[in-house]
Amino acid sequence: MQEITAIELAKKLNDGESLNIIDVREDEEVAQGKIPGATHIPLGELPDRLDELSKEKQYYMVCRSGARSGRASAFLEAEGYDATNMAGGMLDWEDEVEV
Template sequence: MKEITANELAEKVKEGKKLSIIDVREDEEVAQGKIPGAKHIPLGQLPERLKEIDKDQHHYMVCRSGGRSGNACAFLTDKGYDVTNMQGGMLDWKDNVE
């Protein structure tokens, strides 16, 4: 599984690159703040919301600590998606949130 640190992803966000970041945490977790521009799709909803995820694009998966996003990466990789897990999740995210 491909992985990226929170700091590395924060640098990409700061560079203004067009990124697809998918936050798989639950609603109450996301309400406390998410990475600016991240799309919220709770892990349990991934199977029925696959059509919302562009198969031709690379996606960065995020959760609280990196476990659920790792599971999301495994699931999406099996479905043919190009994904990278953010290690340490939002616990390691030190940048702005929305």
């Protein structure tokens, strides 16, 4: 499984790269703040919302600690998507968040 650190992902964002970030946390977790521009798709809804994703794009998966996003990344990879897990999750995120 491909992984990226929170620092590496923040650098890409701050450098102006156009990224596809998916936050797989639950509603109440996301309400406390998410990475600016991230799309919220709770992990349990991911299989039913694959039509919202493109196999032509790369996705960065985010959760609280990196475990759920790791499962999401593995699932997406098995379905033929390009997914990278943000290791450490939002616990490691030190950059801006949007509420």
